Amino acid sequence: MEKITVTLGKRSYQITIASGLFEDPLSFLPLKAGNTAMLVTNKTLARLYLNKVRHTLERVDIHVDQVILPDGEQYKNLSVLEQIFTALLENSHGRDTTLIALGGGVIGDLTGFAAASYQRGVRFIQLPTTLLAQVDSSVGGKTAVNHQLGKNMIGAFYQPLSVVVDLTCLQTLPIRELSSGLAEVIKYGIILDAEFFVWLETHINELIDINPVAMAYCIRRCCELKAGVVAADETEQGVRSLLNLGHTYGHAIEAEMGYGNWLHGEAIAAGMMMAAHTALRLNQLSKLDVSRIRTLLIRAGLPVTGPKIMTPDSYLPHIMRDKKVLAGELRLVLPTAIGHAEIYTGLTKETIMSAVLDCQD
Amino acid sequence: MEKITVTLGKRSYQITIASGLFEDPLSFLPLKAGNTAMLVTNKTLARLYLNKVRHTLERVDIHVDQVILPDGEQYKNLSVLEQIFTALLENSHGRDTTLIALGGGVIGDLTGFAAASYQRGVRFIQLPTTLLAQVDSSVGGKTAVNHQLGKNMIGAFYQPLSVVVDLTCLQTLPIRELSSGLAEVIKYGIILDAEFFVWLETHINELIDINPVAMAYCIRRCCELKAGVVAADETEQGVRSLLNLGHTYGHAIEAEMGYGNWLHGEAIAAGMMMAAHTALRLNQLSKLDVSRIRTLLIRAGLPVTGPKIMTPDSYLPHIMRDKKVLAGELRLVLPTAIGHAEIYTGLTKETIMSAVLDCQD
Structure with a gap:
C-alpha cells in the first residue's frame, strides 16, 4: 500500500493507493458507525462498483444514500449539480453528512463542488476510478462545473478528507x-x-x-x-x-x-x-x-x-x-x-x- | 463616517457607513484605474442607483459591466446565479474582475456566491441598500442561493473586500x-x-x-x-x-x-x-x-x-x-x-x- 500526504495545515489529507481498498472499511476513516454518507456516481460505475462500496460502508453501520448521474463531461453542469443537492435534501442530510465521489474527473469535480457548496461545506471523500482522476483531478481540491461558455468556470478550492485509489478499477477502464x-x-x-x-x-x-x-x-x-x-x-x-x-x-x-x-x-x-x-x-x-x-x-x-x-x-x-x-x-x-x-x-x-x-x- | 473592521486575518475588511458614499470613488478602493468590475443589481435598484455607482467608478477609469436581475427572494436560485456567470463570460471577465453587489440580501447573497464560485473565486464588494442587508446579510461572508427544498442550502463562506453602507439608500426603502x-x-x-x-x-x-x-x-x-x-x-x-x-x-x-x-x-x-x-x-x-x-x-x-x-x-x-x-x-x-x-x-x-x-x- 502506498500513502502520500497532501500537506495543507488543518486541511491536510492522505492519498492511499492499493488494490482492493473499496472492500476495506478502513479506507473510509474517519467515517464511523452511525454516520450518514451520500454516494455520488454515474450509471456505468454504479453497475461496476456501487454495491461493493455500499456493502463495505454498511458492514460498519454507516448509513448510505446514493445519487446516480448520467455519464459524461456534458453533464458536468449546474443543473446536474442541483440533482445532488435535491438528493441530499430529499434524504434530509445535514451538515454532518459526507459526500463520496465514486468515479472519474466529472464525478469528482461535481461531487467536490457539491460538498463545498451544500450548506456551505460538508465533508467529502474521493474514490477516483479513472487513471486521470487518480493522478490529477482527485488531488489538490480543485472542484468545478462547466458553463456553456467555458470549462470549469464555476467551482471552488475545496479539499477532500481523503483520496482512496483502488487499482482494481483500472482493469475495467476503456483503453x-x-x-x-x-x-x-x-x-x-x-x-x-x-x-x-x-x-x-x-x-x-x-x-x-x-x-x-x-x-x-x-x-x-x-x-x-x-x-x-x-x-x-x-x-x-x-x-x-x-x-x-x-x-x-x-x-x-x-x-x-x-x-x-x-x-x-x-x-x-x-x-x-x-x-x-x-x-x-x-x-x-x-x-x-x-x-x-x-x-x-x-x-x-x-x-x-x-x-x-x-x-x-x-x-x-x-x-x-x-x-x-x-x-x-x-x-x-x-x-x-x-x-x-x-x-x-x-x-x-x-x-x-x-x-x-x-x-x- | 463610521468605520468598523471585521477581523479575519488576511481576509479582514472594513465596513464604512455614511451618507453619499456611492458618489465617492474612495469607497471603492482598492479598485483602481484599468480594473474591471461587474455590477450586479435588480430592476428596482437599477432605476435608483445604478447610474450613480457606474458614474463614480467610470470617473476613475474603472471599466464597468452590469447584470440586472429580477427582483425578489424567489429569484435567489441556481438558474439566476447562472445568469451572472453568463454575463461575466460573455464580457470576458477574468480572475482579476471584481463583482459589486448593489442591493439587498438577495443580491448580496447571489453576488457573493457568484464571486466565491466564478473561476473558483474573484473579489467582491457589497453595497447593501436595505437595512436588513446593512446590519446583517452583507456582514460576515455568508453567501447562498435557495433550493426548492430549503433556504440558503447552497452557498459558501466568502468574505468581501469591503462593505459600503450609503445611508441615503434607506430614504427609498419601502416601510x-x-x-x-x-x-x-x-x-x-x-x-x-x-x-x-x-x-x-x-x-x-x-x-x-x-x-x-x-x-x-x-x-x-x-x-x-x-x-x-x-x-x-x-x-x-x-x-x-x-x-x-x-x-x-x-x-x-x-x-x-x-x-x-x-x-x-x-x-x-x-x-x-x-x-x-x-x-x-x-x-x-x-x-x-x-x-x-x-x-x-x-x-x-x-x-x-x-x-x-x-x-x-x-x-x-x-x-x-x-x-x-x-x-x-x-x-x-x-x-x-x-x-x-x-x-x-x-x-x-x-x-x-x-x-x-x-x-x-
Missing part, C-alpha cells in the same frame, strides 16, 4: 480513458521531473498493459509531484499554474468540439504539443525535446495534433476566455526543457495560432 | 422592508446586548422615521456586534449560530409560504416570538422578557405570530431539514434573558410545535 490519463502522467514528467519522463519512456508499454507494479509507482509519483505543488500553492497564485501545461489549447479543443467528444487527456495531449511548438518558435525548447514529447504521447495512444476541423482562428475566442488570461494579457505555460516549464506572458495571438499549424507538420 | 431590517436589529439586542435592546426601546420611533443620527448609530452597533461574532467563529462552529435566533421557525415560514411572500425579517420576527415561547415553556426566559420582545417587535411594525394558515405540524418537515439539525437531533437557539441566548439540543417535537400555538395567545 481511450487509460491513454487520456497517461496524458496527465506525461505532463508531470515534462513540467517537473526529467527522471520520471525517462522512466515513462522505458515503462510506457507496461502502463498500457496495466502492469500493477509499474502502475502503482506511476500513480504514487504523480500524486507526490502534484501534492508538492498544491502544498506550495493551493489556490494557484504561482507554481500551481504550471500544471496547466497544454490546458489553454486543450480547453479550446474541448469547448469547440463539445465536451466529451474529445477526452480531456486527448485534448491536453494535443495542447501540450501546441505549447511545445510555441516554445520551439520562441527558441525556448529544443527540437529534440519536442520530438521526445511527441514520441511518448504517440506511444501512449494519444493525439499530437488538434481536430482537423479546427482552424487556428477558432482557438482564439476560447483562449481569450481562459482563466489564465489576466486583464486581457495572453499567458501560457511553456515547457523549456524536459522536466521544466515556465509561465510566459505577453505572447502575440499570431505566435499562439502559428503553433497550432506547426504541430500538424 | 415593510425597513421593519424587516429592524427584526434583525432587535435580534442583536435580544441575543447579545441588553443595553442596546434598551436603546432600541427608547429610539425605535426615530429608526422608523429614519433619523440619520439614530440610524447611523444603530447600523454601526449591529455591525460591531456581528463583526465580533464572525471574527470569533467565521464558519459557524459555535457562537455564530446564536445569530440564527428565530431563523429555524422563520425559514419554515418562508419555505411554506413561498419565498418572498413573507419578508425575511417578518418571518424572523414571528420565529423569534416562537423561540421566546419555547424558552418560556422550558422556564428559561421570564414572562416579562417575552412581553418586552413582543412589544418592541410590534412597535417596529413586525408580526409576532406565524401565518394563520400554517398549523404547528406544517413547521416540522422544514425544521427537520434545517442546517441546524445535526444527526437528526433538534437544536434551537433560545433567548434566556434580554441580551443572552443559548443553543438548546434534544428538544422534543412537541415543545417546538407547542410554541407556535403559544405565541398566538
Whole structure:
C-alpha cells in the first residue's frame, strides 16, 4: 500500500493507493458507525462498483444514500449539480453528512463542488476510478462545473478528507480513458521531473498493459509531484499554474468540439504539443525535446495534433476566455526543457495560432 | 463616517457607513484605474442607483459591466446565479474582475456566491441598500442561493473586500422592508446586548422615521456586534449560530409560504416570538422578557405570530431539514434573558410545535 500526504495545515489529507481498498472499511476513516454518507456516481460505475462500496460502508453501520448521474463531461453542469443537492435534501442530510465521489474527473469535480457548496461545506471523500482522476483531478481540491461558455468556470478550492485509489478499477477502464490519463502522467514528467519522463519512456508499454507494479509507482509519483505543488500553492497564485501545461489549447479543443467528444487527456495531449511548438518558435525548447514529447504521447495512444476541423482562428475566442488570461494579457505555460516549464506572458495571438499549424507538420 | 473592521486575518475588511458614499470613488478602493468590475443589481435598484455607482467608478477609469436581475427572494436560485456567470463570460471577465453587489440580501447573497464560485473565486464588494442587508446579510461572508427544498442550502463562506453602507439608500426603502431590517436589529439586542435592546426601546420611533443620527448609530452597533461574532467563529462552529435566533421557525415560514411572500425579517420576527415561547415553556426566559420582545417587535411594525394558515405540524418537515439539525437531533437557539441566548439540543417535537400555538395567545 502506498500513502502520500497532501500537506495543507488543518486541511491536510492522505492519498492511499492499493488494490482492493473499496472492500476495506478502513479506507473510509474517519467515517464511523452511525454516520450518514451520500454516494455520488454515474450509471456505468454504479453497475461496476456501487454495491461493493455500499456493502463495505454498511458492514460498519454507516448509513448510505446514493445519487446516480448520467455519464459524461456534458453533464458536468449546474443543473446536474442541483440533482445532488435535491438528493441530499430529499434524504434530509445535514451538515454532518459526507459526500463520496465514486468515479472519474466529472464525478469528482461535481461531487467536490457539491460538498463545498451544500450548506456551505460538508465533508467529502474521493474514490477516483479513472487513471486521470487518480493522478490529477482527485488531488489538490480543485472542484468545478462547466458553463456553456467555458470549462470549469464555476467551482471552488475545496479539499477532500481523503483520496482512496483502488487499482482494481483500472482493469475495467476503456483503453481511450487509460491513454487520456497517461496524458496527465506525461505532463508531470515534462513540467517537473526529467527522471520520471525517462522512466515513462522505458515503462510506457507496461502502463498500457496495466502492469500493477509499474502502475502503482506511476500513480504514487504523480500524486507526490502534484501534492508538492498544491502544498506550495493551493489556490494557484504561482507554481500551481504550471500544471496547466497544454490546458489553454486543450480547453479550446474541448469547448469547440463539445465536451466529451474529445477526452480531456486527448485534448491536453494535443495542447501540450501546441505549447511545445510555441516554445520551439520562441527558441525556448529544443527540437529534440519536442520530438521526445511527441514520441511518448504517440506511444501512449494519444493525439499530437488538434481536430482537423479546427482552424487556428477558432482557438482564439476560447483562449481569450481562459482563466489564465489576466486583464486581457495572453499567458501560457511553456515547457523549456524536459522536466521544466515556465509561465510566459505577453505572447502575440499570431505566435499562439502559428503553433497550432506547426504541430500538424 | 463610521468605520468598523471585521477581523479575519488576511481576509479582514472594513465596513464604512455614511451618507453619499456611492458618489465617492474612495469607497471603492482598492479598485483602481484599468480594473474591471461587474455590477450586479435588480430592476428596482437599477432605476435608483445604478447610474450613480457606474458614474463614480467610470470617473476613475474603472471599466464597468452590469447584470440586472429580477427582483425578489424567489429569484435567489441556481438558474439566476447562472445568469451572472453568463454575463461575466460573455464580457470576458477574468480572475482579476471584481463583482459589486448593489442591493439587498438577495443580491448580496447571489453576488457573493457568484464571486466565491466564478473561476473558483474573484473579489467582491457589497453595497447593501436595505437595512436588513446593512446590519446583517452583507456582514460576515455568508453567501447562498435557495433550493426548492430549503433556504440558503447552497452557498459558501466568502468574505468581501469591503462593505459600503450609503445611508441615503434607506430614504427609498419601502416601510415593510425597513421593519424587516429592524427584526434583525432587535435580534442583536435580544441575543447579545441588553443595553442596546434598551436603546432600541427608547429610539425605535426615530429608526422608523429614519433619523440619520439614530440610524447611523444603530447600523454601526449591529455591525460591531456581528463583526465580533464572525471574527470569533467565521464558519459557524459555535457562537455564530446564536445569530440564527428565530431563523429555524422563520425559514419554515418562508419555505411554506413561498419565498418572498413573507419578508425575511417578518418571518424572523414571528420565529423569534416562537423561540421566546419555547424558552418560556422550558422556564428559561421570564414572562416579562417575552412581553418586552413582543412589544418592541410590534412597535417596529413586525408580526409576532406565524401565518394563520400554517398549523404547528406544517413547521416540522422544514425544521427537520434545517442546517441546524445535526444527526437528526433538534437544536434551537433560545433567548434566556434580554441580551443572552443559548443553543438548546434534544428538544422534543412537541415543545417546538407547542410554541407556535403559544405565541398566538
